[in-house]
Each structure stands twice: as structure tokens, then as C-alpha cells.
Amino acid sequence: MGELEFAEETMIRMKNLYGLAGDHEVIRRTVISRIYYSAYHLSLYLLNKAGLRPETWRRNVHKRVADEIERQFVSANMMTIEIVQFLEDMRRYRVRADYQLRLTISEGDVENIFKLFDAYFNECRRVLEVIA
Amino acid sequence: MKALERKELKQRITNLAKEQFGDLLKDVRFSGPFEDEDIDVDIILRKKIELNEIGAKLWKIRKPLREEGYDVLIGHWFDGKSDKMRRKPNVASVSKANHKPKALVNEVNTLDRM
Numbered sequence: 001m002g003e004l005e006f007a008e009e010t011m012i013r014m015k016n017l018y019g020l021a022g023d024h025e026v027i028r029r030t031v032i033s034r035i036y037y038s039a040y041h042l043s044l045y046l047l048n049k050a051g052l053r054p055e056t057w058r059r060n061v062h063k064r065v066a067d068e069i070e071r072q073f074v075s076a077n078m079m080t081i082e083i084v085q086f087l088e089d090m091r092r093y094r095v096r097a098d099y100q101l102r103l104t105i106s107e108g109d110v111e112n113i114f115k116l117f118d119a120y121f122n123e124c125r126r127v128l129e130v131i132a
Numbered sequence: 133m134k135a136l137e138r139k140e141l142k143q144r145i146t147n148l149a150k151e152q153f154g155d156l157l158k159d160v161r162f163s164g165p166f167e168d169e170d171i172d173v174d175i176i177l178r179k180k181i182e183l184n185e186i187g188a189k190l191w192k193i194r195k196p197l198r199e200e201g202y203d204v205l206i207g208h209w210f211d212g213k214s215d216k217m218r219r220k221p222n223v224a225s226v227s228k229a230n231h232k233p234k235a236l237v238n239e240v241n242t243l244d245r246m
Contacts, residue, residue, distance in 0.1 A: 060168040063203055080184075081187070082187030086183070089187070089206070095172060095205065099164075
């Protein structure tokens with residue numbers, strides 16, 4: 001399965017899972033985490049297409065991915081900076097879901113990350129069509 | 133070029149958040165770091181605004197901090213619940229609310245391709 005297909009499939013399956021069992025916070029945390037990593041893999045794919053090798057990076061990789069997406073695509077006017085910030089926003093949702101058990105992860109949080117992901121995914125797909 | 137102590141950094145982030153969001157800003161919460169970042173920040177907004185607008189404003193907070201050498205992971209949420217609701221209640225007071233999320237339930241059938 002390719003990264004684009006994986007991202008699309010993850011979104012569909014996570015929406016299914018959320019619809020079926022999103023009343024439980026463990027599911028909400030799981031959905032948020034999977035959605036972020038799907039966006040992250042999509043970002044790695046974009047960077048690979050741009051000639052970078054993010055799989056060789058070893059330190060602070062998640063931040064570096066966002067920074068490189070900005071450098072490669074925002075600087076070239078192929079993507080807006082707001083979209084890159086969506087990736088960071090999703091990462092913050094993921095960190096909250098994975099580490100901060102004393103904070104409630106609400107349904108609104110899940111619905112918000114779905115919106116962020118939709119926007120990010122559509123922008124990545126558009127850029128991929130341009131650079132393919 | 134990390135010059136600010138954590139307390140000063142928090143104040144700087146709060147000031148930047150106030151500049152960007154003004155009256156929309158309800159609170160700024162700090163936590164972490166949990167991974168490689170210096171600090172985690174949640175910007176809590178009083179009401180929903182366009183995601184693009186939020187993205188642009190969050191970027192205007194993150195950019196100067198990055199230039200100063202800070203790795204600040206910033207997210208947002210809308211204040212749909214009171215702070216009391218947002219923080220987890222004590223175990224003793226937990227009641228088992230059993231409700232399905234309404235949003236997206238209808239989407240399940242149309243999205244399920246199996």
C-alpha cells in the first residue's frame with residue numbers, strides 16, 4: 001500500500017471506528033494518534049518526492065519534517081504556511097492524546113483533527129499532482 | 133540562541149498569543165516537554181474560527197520563537213466545555229456516560245467500502 005492510499009484508508013477506517021466506538025476515550029486517543037501518523041507518513045512521502053531522505057534523519061524528526069515541508073513547498077509557493085501549521089497542530093493533538101492522560105480528549109478534538117487532516121491531505125495530494 | 137528561562141518563555145508565548153488572537157483567546161496552557169520539543173502549548177479559543185485563520189495565527193506565534201531557537205509545539209482547541217469539564221474528574225465522581233458521538237455516525241455507512 002502506498003502512502004497516499006494508506007492516508008486515505010486510515011482516514012476512512014478511523015472515521016468508521018470513531019462512529020462505532022468514539023464514545024470511549026481510548027478510541028478517541030487512538031484515532032487521533034493514527035490520524036497524525038498518517039499525515040506524518042504522507043509528509044515523508046512528499047519529502048521523498050522532493051529528493052530528500054527523511055528516513056535517514058535521527059534527531060527531532062517530527063519537527064524537522066514540518067520544517068522541511070515548509071522549506072521545500074511553502075518557500076516554492078506550492079503550499080501555504082497555514083497548511084504546514086496544520087501538521088504541527090495535529091502533532092500537538094497526538095502528543096496530548098498519547099501522553100496527557102489527565103486531560104480529557106473530547107469528541108470535538110477528534111472532529112477537529114479530522115478537519116485538519118482533510119485539509120492537509122487535500123493539499124498534499126494537489127502538490128503531488130504538480131510534482132509527479 | 134536560547135536566552136529565555138522557561139518562565140520568561142511562557143510569558144513571551146502568552147504575549148504572542150494575545151497579539152494574534154486578542155479577545156478570542158481564553159487561555160494559554162503549558163505542558164511538557166514530552167518528546168524533543170522545548171515546551172508544549174495549547175491555545176484555547178472562546179469560539180470557532182476558520183482553520184486557515186488559526187493556522188496563520190499559530191504560525192505567527194511559532195515563527196519568531198523558532199528564530200530565537202525554541203522548538204515550541206503549539207496546538208489549539210475551542211472552548212466547547214468549561215475548564216472543569218476539560219480536566220478529568222476524580223475517579224470517585226466519574227459517572228459512566230454512555231453516548232455515541234453524533235457527528236460522523238451517518239458518514240460511516242457511506243464511507244465503509246467493505
